[in-house]
Amino acid sequence: MLEQIAYLAQIVGVIAVVATLIYLAIQVRQGTALLRSESRQAQLANDQTGVYKFVEHPDLGRIFSQTETPSFEDKTILIFWMIGQMRAREFEWLQYKSGAMDKEAWESYRGVIFFVLGTERTRDLWTLCNLYFNADFVKMVAAMMEGIPPTDYWEKLQEIG
Secondary structure (H helix, E strand, O other): OHHHHHHHHHHHHHHHHHHHHHHHHHHHHHHHHHHHHHHHHHHHHHHHHHHHHHHHOOHHHHHHHOOOOOOHHHHHHHHHHHHHHHHHHHHHHHHHHHOOOOHHHHHHHHHHHHHHOOOHHHHHHHHHHHHHOOHHHHHHHHHHHOOOOOOOHHHHHHHOO
C-alpha cells in the first residue's frame, strides 16, 4: 500500500512539473509577444517623429534636393535629422538581429533608409557621420545601398500640380 502511494505521489509530481512547464512556456510566449508589441510601438513613434519634422520644417525637402550648396545651418538641420532617422533604423536593425523583431517588420522599416540616403547630398552626409553608428549596421547599409541610384522623389514631388 505504501509503495502504491509513493508511485501515485511520483505521478502527481510529474504531472505538476509538466503543468508548470506548460504554464511557463505560455508565459514566455506572452512575454515575447508583449516585447514585440512594445518594440513596434517605439518604432512607430520614431517614424512619426521623423515625419512630423518634415511638417514642422518643410524646408528639409528643399535642403535634400536643391542643386546649390545649402548653408551651414541648413546642412546642420539635415544631418541631425538624418542622424535621428538612421539611429531609429539602427535600433530597429538591432531589434531584428536580437530576434525582438521579425524579418517582415524589419524590411518594412529599413525601406526608410532608401529615402534618407536618396540624394548624393545625404549620402555624403552619411559618410561624414556613420562613424558614430554600429559598424555592422554601417556595413549593412553600405551593402543595401550598393548600386542604388539617387531617387527622383523630389523632382516628382515638384512636378505634382
